[in-house]
Amino acid sequence: MGGDMPWPQVPVGNKDHTEAAVVIIGAGISGLCTAIDLIKRNNCRNFIILEKSGGLGGTWRDNKYPGCCCDVWSHLYSFSFEQNPEWTREYPGQEEILQYLMGVAQKYELYRYVRFNTAVESAKWDDAEKKWKTKVSVQGAKDAEFGSTYTITSDFLVSAVGQLNVPKMPDIPGVDEFRGKMMHSARWDWSYDIRGKKVAIIGNGATAAQIIPEIAKEVGHLTIHQRTPNWVIPRLDSSIPPWKRNLYKYMPLIRHRKRADMMDYRESFHAAVFDNASATAQFMEKVSKDHMRAQLPDRPDLWEKLEPKYSIGCKRVIISDDYFPVFLRDNVRLETGKIDKITEKGIVTDGKEEEYDVIVLATGFRTVEFMHPIDITGSAGRTLSSIWKEGGQALYGVTVESLPNFGMLYGPNTNLGHNSIILMIEAQSKYINALIKEVIEARRKGRTLVIQPKVKRIQEFNDEIQSELERSSFADPNCNSWYKVKESGKITNNWSRTVVDYQKLLSSVDWSDYDLSGSSAEKLAGQKPTYIGRVVEESQVSYKTMGLAALSFAAVGIAAALRQKQAGRLRFG
CATH class of the missing domain: 3.50.50.60 (FAD/NAD(P)-binding domain)
Incomplete structure (x- = not known):
């Protein structure tokens, strides 16, 4: 299928239907962004996007109720690398957002990588093979005739399922009895x-x-x-x-x-x-x-x-x-x-x-149960449910204890109450792709690399942001919200600082945050942080400075014109 292209530039074909360098769960904003970065930053096309519904768009495909729209301005609720000049309203409606996402997917030819109507049942890390085994069930009736379930082996696993994924039914007696x-x-x-x-x-x-x-x-x-x-x-x-x-x-x-x-x-x-x-x-x-x-x-x-x-x-x-x-x-x-x-x-x-x-x-989603209902098992047989028995937490909201070669977008403590989540997602995608780069590079050379965050570092980071969140409005005891675990009050969903703070935090990978193993581990051990960079979108120049610069340019222009006019008079006077 890939001709003379070297792995991992070769897309997954028929013969390797159940093998991939990277598996991405979810074809919403996070999944699309990760896939685009895989192509642009890592020149990797050996990946699969698994989507349980019949189309892409994630929450913007699922939520199509009357009046559905975004509460962030359209020009900000879009990828920085695919800004859309054609938005018809300052606040976009659901159908226009979905059309935008479909257009982005078409531009980057992502449809070829998506397996629709394919739900992930479980994902298990194999310590011996140093690979993920992701079991899926095929939901489409005709597609299921080819095989209703199968398992995909991958070097890296990415969760792009988000926080607003599984609808939450109200805890009200008799909810199943209504006949209307x-x-x-x-x-x-x-x-x-x-x-x-x-x-x-x-x-x-x-x-x-x-x-x-x-x-x-x-x-x-x-x-x-x-x-x-x-x-x-x-x-x-x-x-x-x-x-x-x-x-x-x-x-x-x-x-x-x-x-x-x-x-x-x-x-x-x-x-x-x-x-x-x-x-x-x-x-x-x-x-x-x-x-x-x-x-x-x-x-x-x-x-x-x-x-x-x-x-x-x-x-x-x-x-x-x-x-x-x-x-x-x-x-x-x-x-x-x-x-x-x-x-x-x-x-x-x-x-x-x-x-x-x-x-x-209108009772929301099961937000604090990240990745529900997928059964995740990491190294040494540790399940995600046991790891997160007291609430979700992850290093920078991206990597999780005992889950090697794994990254998640819109994970614990990365939700915002004030700005566009896409600004966070882009930073996460770049960071995860920096980890993926090292893993697939090791495999390309016939070697192995296992990356998992240090437990101590996760705890330090979580303690730090929880301390900040405890002083925030999110922790107000006078209200309940989907930001926190009901029983303990722990705030598992929201970020405690600004978007710019988060972007700067993820602008480089500090390898000392991770336990590294495998035959390529020595290459990264003791290495300086890998700089990724970030998209700088906040204003760098104020309107006052721009105005003064414009006046300065105008003054220089006027002065030059006057000098030229004066020189002309001297020549011909």
Whole structure:
């Protein structure tokens, strides 16, 4: 298949269907980024992307509920190396994001590497062979006729499954007894006509805040079951006119500057979500309160129910212009009572049953159970469930104890509350590819290399960031969130610092962080850190400096023109 190309430039073909240099689990943003870096940075095409669904896009393929969109600006929620001048809105919708990701995959010819409808059941490290054995099941009916299960052997394994992957069902008695239509927001059934129906939605987080304004206009009646209120700030979304899109397309420097301004602005909000005593946090709370009172004038009864009693940033801040006005509609009711149970006909709240045609579950994902439900076994037969019995943790959120030649993206403590996750993913992809480079280079030379993080270093890093997180708004005891383990309160999902801090941290590989073994280990032992670099996207030059530079250039130009004019007069005067 590869002609005269040397390994690992040869793509996996029929004869080596179950062997690869690298296996990537997931064809979402993280998986695509890792694959592109494999090609660009390592000239490696001997990899397989395993995707359990029938298409790529990850969370942006799964979540297609009414109103689904991103709460990060479109020009920032995209790869730095594939900036898109054609975004039609400042905040992109789900379908436009998915179209963008499909376009990126087509440009880099990634479809040839993806095995769709292929779910990973387990992955086990073989200490003797020094390879991963990944067992998959084929979900597609016709494809399963060729072989319903098989195992892939690889030198390196990458998890790109993310944190928002497996829908979480609410822990409510009788949830399986309802005989009407029930659907989770991440499994929206567009074949079902919701118009005129009596609907209940359980949950009022970021997803619900997008669904509610859309379906309220169509349903007969909507009851919103709120457990705790959320901080909501204005979205100020708008379309991007054609002339601006042309400007971004034909003057890329302007587009790059816009992205840098967006990153600067978002980074400045780190204090708001991290330190509730900061001026930024106090300002954001005031903005939210003013926003609510302006959209719900003279309704102190609603203000009391919709204003949070916890620090801003403890839970995900909602960005919306049309959430609050929903509560002024005659066909909408806010329910703040405790749900006792779900019955065949509806929901019992504080002892009173209400019947519904439809129940929408906007109850989020199993976020703290990273890589669930895949069964992972590392060196010496250690399972990931036993390694993470007290909650997920990883060195820099990327490499895991007892999992050799393994890397993960959007892993423990790498989620953000203030900026674009893609900025984190790109740094992780570069870092993981630096590890992969050494492993496949060793194999190319007929040697072996095993890389796994030192337990002591993982613990040091985790203790450091947990100490920071304990002082943050995320740790506010007055709220529960998907950022932390319910039982212990340990914050397993969020990063404690800024994006730039994280990018700098991952800009080089310090080999002293790792236990190295195999016949190529000596090459790296004692070696200085390998510098990877990072994408510098924050502003390097202020507008004031640019303005002064422009004035200086203009002054020089004017002076030169005057001198030329004066010289002309002297010659011909």
